[in-house]
Amino acid sequence: MISCKEFxxxxxxxxRYLEERGGHDEVVRFWEYLSDNFLGNLRELVEEHGxxxxxxxxxxxxxxxxxxxxxxxxxxxxxxxxxxxxxxxxGMLLAxxxxxxxxxxxxxxxxxxxxxxxxxxxxxxxxxSECDQARCRLVVRDRxxxxxxxxxxxxxxxx
Amino acid sequence: xxxxxxxxRAADNEYLHKDFHGALSNALIYLEERxxxxxxxxxxxxxxxxxxAPLRAELRERGLAAxxxxxxxxxxxxxxxxxxxxxxDELIVRVAKCPAVSHMRAHGHRVSRMWRETISAVNEAxxxxxAYDFDLVDFDELTGRSVQRxxxxxxxxSA
Numbered sequence: 001m002i003s004c005k006e007f008x009x010x011x012x013x014x015x016r017y018l019e020e021r022g023g024h025d026e027v028v029r030f031w032e033y034l035s036d037n038f039l040g041n042l043r044e045l046v047e048e049h050g051x052x053x054x055x056x057x058x059x060x061x062x063x064x065x066x067x068x069x070x071x072x073x074x075x076x077x078x079x080x081x082x083x084x085x086x087x088x089x090x091g092m093l094l095a096x097x098x099x100x101x102x103x104x105x106x107x108x109x110x111x112x113x114x115x116x117x118x119x120x121x122x123x124x125x126x127x128x129s130e131c132d133q134a135r136c137r138l139v140v141r142d143r144x145x146x147x148x149x150x151x152x153x154x155x156x157x158x159x
Numbered sequence: 160x161x162x163x164x165x166x167x168r169a170a171d172n173e174y175l176h177k178d179f180h181g182a183l184s185n186a187l188i189y190l191e192e193r194x195x196x197x198x199x200x201x202x203x204x205x206x207x208x209x210x211x212a213p214l215r216a217e218l219r220e221r222g223l224a225a226x227x228x229x230x231x232x233x234x235x236x237x238x239x240x241x242x243x244x245x246x247x248d249e250l251i252v253r254v255a256k257c258p259a260v261s262h263m264r265a266h267g268h269r270v271s272r273m274w275r276e277t278i279s280a281v282n283e284a285x286x287x288x289x290a291y292d293f294d295l296v297d298f299d300e301l302t303g304r305s306v307q308r309x310x311x312x313x314x315x316x317s318a
Contacts, residue, residue, distance in 0.1 A: 033189050072162050
């Protein structure tokens with residue numbers, strides 16, 4: 001059995017394998033597939049709770065992944081952000097001495113989540129400029145502006 | 160409502176995110192659908208040769224005790240009970256219920272019909288270039304219950 005603690009290197013090697021089979025486009029095709037077929041819980045949470053759904057989703061995953069992060073939610077301003085001080089996944093890959101991380105490993109976080117959030121009416125920005133140090137920042141903004149806190153409903157007059 | 164903030168350090172949580180099993184399962188489903196079943200085995204072997212290189216070296220140097228130590232740790236991490244019978248030339252592993260399969264079924268994740276290859280293809284690859292070979296003697300698709308046998312090459316026997 002591949003332990004869930006060994007998944008990240010398996011994921012990185014999968015990207016390498018796919019690129020060897022069909023180039024980078026093949027890797028992106030897989031990320032799109034995984035977004036469509038595996039992120040239903042994120043989609044459902046955001047559909048029901050709006051930006052708070054992001055908070056609920058990443059509260060679960062980032063704590064289980066023992067990430068070093070600051071997460072902020074301002075529903076009135078319509079903004080959710082994660083500042084990743086040390087990504088556990090990229091940190092693990094960088095710490096491995098005998099396996100090189102897939103060269104574009106961190107971009108999966110762009111494709112996977114953008115593909116869920118943008119069709120639901122949100123802007124999704126991720127800054128991967130420091131991902132070689134296991135640091136990044138993602139921001140999700142409600143295109144319609146703020147919402148009534150905790151309801152996922154748009155505030156009156158917000159569009 | 161003021162901005163809500165969640166601030167966590169890595170040491171605040173244990174690293175155990177079992178949903179990763181579901182992501183790996185989706186990856187195997189994708190590989191099988193897009194490239195065929197041989198691609199699933201090819202990928203898992205390629206991953207195992209790279210990631211488990213230190214374990215493969217230990218297996219060659221210390222024998223099956225190295226494999227037994229790894230398996231005890233992996234299944235203990237995931238809260239599963241296993242029985243190990245370690246002899247000079249054989250290691251029998253009995254897993255009553257696979258923690259990965261149990262988690263995926265409990266949380267509605269799709270379980271790849273090739274999930275058994277995460278045991279057989281991976282362990283076969285770990286054993287390459289060593290004095291040992293691997294047989295997946297029994298595997299139950301529903302629960303992941305399995306009987307696994309590592310043995311010195313050329314040694315016959317039954318679990």
